[in-house]
Amino acid sequence: MTTIADRISIAQSRITQAAQNCSRDKQEIDLLAVSKTKPIQDIIAAYQAGLRKFGENYVQEGEQKIIELKPQYPDIEWHFIGPLQSNKSKVVAEHFDWMHTVSREKIASRLNIQRPENLPPLNVCIQVNISEEESKSGICVGQIQPLAAAIATMDNLQLRGLMAIPTATQSAELQQQEFSQLQTAFEQLKQQYPQVDTLSMGMSNDLDVAIANGSTMVRIGSAIFGKRS
Template identity: 55%
Template sequence: MPNTIAERLQATLSAIAKAAELAQRPASDIQLLAVSKTKPVSDIMLAYTAGQRHFGENYVQEGVAKTEELAHLSDLVWHFIGPIQSNKSAFVAKNFSWCHSIDRLKIAKRLSAQRPEALPALNVCIQVNINMEETKSGFAPEEVSSAAQIIAELPNLNLRGLMAIPKASQSEPELAATFAALHDMFTDLQTHYPSVDTLSMGMSSDLELAVASGSTMVRVGTGIFGAR
């Protein structure tokens, strides 16, 4: 069992490569997003030293503090993947390169309006409430197409794709069906928007199935940084 962050990172990359090979996909098609929420900057630096560049944060205040502390590392790519309150949207717009959790049009419009002109467009994913859980935010599957039309027109956003957190208590066949539904939505979006290239689905526990189902970005926290 790998003991260090560098070892766990390498084991995760190896798992992605193996899953990609089984799915007859190039491993280079799948981006590993290291979810560093609640973990100290020292842990992020250990992963960075081991070669990881894309990091995901769930909490605005904590994430902003980390982006500021590590601002000298120009090749770090920060992804915001947590819920966004309206009064916190400006912090996301100013400090992150990506936002995966566009769960309503109000937030998309605020992020576009608040994105500094000096920065490139904010890369965004539409969050889909794929299993229609009352406790989860996100667009209903039937709302994704109309939401994409509006978000794609916002001036300071770059629509990159979809993100979802499937229902936890699913059997493997149920989860496979959920991932397949997301992939169908993703490929449909790609036919309309050339910028769409990202399907952010899969975490530590279901990474292999997500890769087999067409994920292009897997979000792994515990598998790299250990238990929270």
């Protein structure tokens, strides 16, 4: 039976291979372990296998895990990667290190106000709905600049980049088109904001094309922790 450590090793090998295929340094690409719905012991197993970055989709679940694990594992970096209702923003502002799904100035403003002064600025990514599907959160490419400009004025937030969930498709052409469009938007953002360094895109089924198009962080869940119950 494969262990969590085995599956992490396989995922890291895939990242290394994908990076080699497009002449990139694998050190430029972070593995974010998506631990939503998974028990604490699975996170500890992944930690013991060397992972330090974990992504949670649900506010209360993430908060409970952080409170439980922080005393013993203070070097875990917690990323919030799910949709956020404004009435739950305080929990993310107080407990997480990263927020990947900012798509409204109102949410950014709340996070900025609610971020405790004793913590470093909350790292944020703007979520882009690159496929412009109605069922998905995020803004269209044309709205990135105004939102980035607003975030840049907020002292308790640090704009780090863009995040997207492209179309779930078997079409390599469509995948390539969407990832390439996002990479272009990312490069433009980097030119304006030197601290921008994160392009959070790519999951188990499309990490090769994501890495070929400049992804710096791939989000992998079930390929590490097994199928969700």
